[in-house]
Amino acid sequence: MFELEVGSDARDTVSGPVTPVIETAELTKTYGESRGIDGVSMTVEAGEVFGFLGPNGAGKTTTIRTLLDLLHPTSGSARVFGLDSRRDTLRIRARTGNLPGDFAYDARLTGREVIDLFARLRGISDLGRARDLAERFEADLDRPLAELSRGNRQKVGLVQAMFHEPELLILDEPTSGLDPLMQEEFLKVVREARERGGTVFLSSHDLDEVERVCDRVGIIRHGRLVDVEEVADLTERAYRHVTLEFSGPVDAAEFAAIAGVTELERSGNRIAFKAQSNLDAVIKAAARHELVDIELTHPSLEEIFLTFYGEHGPR
Amino acid sequence: MTTRVEAAAGARRDLTPQPALSVFGTLVRRGMRDRRRAPLSWGGSLGAMSALIVAIWPSIEGSISKAVRSYPRGLKEAFGIGELNNVAAYLDAEMFSLIVPLALSFFAVRVITSAIASAEEAGHLDTLLAAPVSRRVLVASALATAAAMSAVILAVLGTASWIAGAIAGSGLPLGRLVAALVGVWALAMLFAGLAALATGPLRRPAAVTAVATGTLIAMYVIDLLGKIARDVEPVRWASAFRYYDSPLADGLDPLAAAGLALTGVGLAAVGALLLERRDIR
Ligand SMILES: Nc1ncnc2c1ncn2[C@@H]1O[C@H](COP(=O)(O)OP(=O)(O)OP(=O)(O)O)[C@@H](O)[C@H]1O
Numbered sequence: 001m002f003e004l005e006v007g008s009d010a011r012d013t014v015s016g017p018v019t020p021v022i023e024t025a026e027l028t029k030t031y032g033e034s035r036g037i038d039g040v041s042m043t044v045e046a047g048e049v050f051g052f053l054g055p056n057g058a059g060k061t062t063t064i065r066t067l068l069d070l071l072h073p074t075s076g077s078a079r080v081f082g083l084d085s086r087r088d089t090l091r092i093r094a095r096t097g098n099l100p101g102d103f104a105y106d107a108r109l110t111g112r113e114v115i116d117l118f119a120r121l122r123g124i125s126d127l128g129r130a131r132d133l134a135e136r137f138e139a140d141l142d143r144p145l146a147e148l149s150r151g152n153r154q155k156v157g158l159v160q161a162m163f164h165e166p167e168l169l170i171l172d173e174p175t176s177g178l179d180p181l182m183q184e185e186f187l188k189v190v191r192e193a194r195e196r197g198g199t200v201f202l203s204s205h206d207l208d209e210v211e212r213v214c215d216r217v218g219i220i221r222h223g224r225l226v227d228v229e230e231v232a233d234l235t236e237r238a239y240r241h242v243t244l245e246f247s248g249p250v251d252a253a254e255f256a257a258i259a260g261v262t263e264l265e266r267s268g269n270r271i272a273f274k275a276q277s278n279l280d281a282v283i284k285a286a287a288r289h290e291l292v293d294i295e296l297t298h299p300s301l302e303e304i305f306l307t308f309y310g311e312h313g314p315r
Numbered sequence: 316m317t318t319r320v321e322a323a324a325g326a327r328r329d330l331t332p333q334p335a336l337s338v339f340g341t342l343v344r345r346g347m348r349d350r351r352r353a354p355l356s357w358g359g360s361l362g363a364m365s366a367l368i369v370a371i372w373p374s375i376e377g378s379i380s381k382a383v384r385s386y387p388r389g390l391k392e393a394f395g396i397g398e399l400n401n402v403a404a405y406l407d408a409e410m411f412s413l414i415v416p417l418a419l420s421f422f423a424v425r426v427i428t429s430a431i432a433s434a435e436e437a438g439h440l441d442t443l444l445a446a447p448v449s450r451r452v453l454v455a456s457a458l459a460t461a462a463a464m465s466a467v468i469l470a471v472l473g474t475a476s477w478i479a480g481a482i483a484g485s486g487l488p489l490g491r492l493v494a495a496l497v498g499v500w501a502l503a504m505l506f507a508g509l510a511a512l513a514t515g516p517l518r519r520p521a522a523v524t525a526v527a528t529g530t531l532i533a534m535y536v537i538d539l540l541g542k543i544a545r546d547v548e549p550v551r552w553a554s555a556f557r558y559y560d561s562p563l564a565d566g567l568d569p570l571a572a573a574g575l576a577l578t579g580v581g582l583a584a585v586g587a588l589l590l591e592r593r594d595i596r
């Protein structure tokens with residue numbers, strides 16, 4: 001019972017089992033003939049950061065927009081805070097903050113006017129948190145949205161999504177368009193939201209980003225939820241592409257012998273291979289020679305999908 | 316572990332949807348602020364034209380009545396120029412039988428289209444409707460914004476005409492002027508409602524505008540033809556212009572005006588229901 005879920009003890013101290021924050025049952029949405037999502041069933045618990053990972057056109061945005069009642073499900077259902085996503089949508093939206101995939105609002109308005117408007121619509125009079133967030137994201141609230149770059153508009157969108165400190169954040173590719181420094185700040189803000197007991201549901205293309213901030217990851221592909229994993233398990237299975245360049249010739253067998261090293265290739269003084277988990281041994285072996293260059297890259301999302309899930313779902 | 320839960324409870328606000336009326340008020344205020352230049356641009360230009368016509372009346376009064384007497388009867392009936400022997404009839408023929416009702420209706424249609432269809436196309440509704448804002452309140456606020464801004468534009472137009480008449484001594488009767496402004500406002504509300512209805516099934520702003528302004532022009536033509544052609548007369552009832560009539564020349568039919576405005580509200584209500592049933596793209 002106890003090893004069932006990471007962090008379940010923290011949630012259960014309040015009053016026994018807690019209703020999931022998001023719960024979908026065979027949620028399906030088709031656009032006329034074409035597929036949107038197909039039978040998505042998942043549960044997001046209170047206090048977790050849930051990553052929704054999938055390539056372009058997988059159905060992430062469709063799922064999110066259905067949760068917010070912008071789209072009506074073709075079949076199946078969704079509950080948020082235990083409330084029906086259609087009937088109780090206003091109560092759900094009052095307790096949720098959302099960043100759409102492509103944040104846009106009346107371009108003549110400044111960020112401040114946008115935040116003011118949403119504060120009124122939500123009945124929030126204290127804008128302290130909005131100022132805080134704007135400062136942290138370095139969002140320019142004084143210029144009309146029309147004059148902002150895509151990334152800077154995205155920051156206004158983030159402030160808009162978070163300023164009322166909702167219990168649930170639903171963020172569609174929140175870091176797209178943000179520079180690395182801002183992505184870092186964003187991940188910090190997400191962690192803080194979780195520390196305050198909030199729940200975060202975020203979609204992403206970026207496995208690395210998801211690994212760094214999420215507790216669990218749902219993997220969606222071709223409209224189907226193919227897997228839900230603890231991030232820790234995912235990371236354990238993840239591998240790195242390693243390229244080592246030495247000042248002189250090195251015996252490749254030395255590296256091929258390390259456990260977890262596969263697909264080794266050698267060209268001149270350069271050795272490239274895939275390393276699973278055992279990076280320490282790789283670095284120690286490399287250190288015995290004179291290194292010129294070292295490169296460690298994460299596999300792309302598409303590559304991970306192919307490796308772990310094949311062409312058509314989990315292996 | 317418990318500290319985390321306590322911290323959560325401390326930070327958490329009680330987030331409940333605002334009353335519909337408060338959301339409505341916020342959206343109307345925002346909508347009016349976005350249109351704050353309309354009284355000057357629309358009201359100012361229509362007002363200037365009307366003022367000019369009222370101001371020159373005393374100097375052309377004699378010659379124009381003579382000229383009108385020589386017009387063919389059919390033409391006079393079609394354009395409602397029975398006897399151009401007073402300033403109200405003249406202003407009605409020049410401005411209030413075509414330009415003003417068309418301009419105001421077009422303005423009202425634009426307010427609705429930009430608040431709903433254009434906002435949807437640009438992705439603004441994804442942001443707005445992710446907040447606790449219901450679609451029916453969105454439609455109601457768009458209609459109310461159209462109503463309020465149309466009224467302000469008409470007030471500017473009326474004031475300009477009245478002042479010009481007073482200065483030039485044209486003898487423009489205030490009661491008739493107000494009647495005409497109310498009549499135009501009611502007509503504009505009908506077309507605003509029609510635009511709101513069209514946003515139910517239609518997504519593209521161009522389509523919504525085409526339906527609303529197409530109907531506007533078709534109704535005008537039907538009414539025009541109905542006045543001169545016996546064959547068209549039986550379908551005049553289907554034209555909103557038949558109920559608008561010529562309030563400046565003949566006085567306002569309050570029942571007809573109320574009917575137009577309330578029909579507009581009814582159409583918008585149906586539009587809101589249709590909008591709630593469909594997907595936002
Ligand atoms: N308005 C629409 N009309 C028709 N098909 C649509 C529409 N919106 C999405 N789709 C289809 O639904 C599928 C899922 O799209 P969705 O936008 O949910 O993907 P996504 O995971 O958000 O992709 P991305 O990472 O590119 O944002 C795609 O195959 C897409 O072509």
Ligand SMILES: [Mg+2]
Nearest residue numbers: 060061101172
């Ligand atoms: Mg998307």
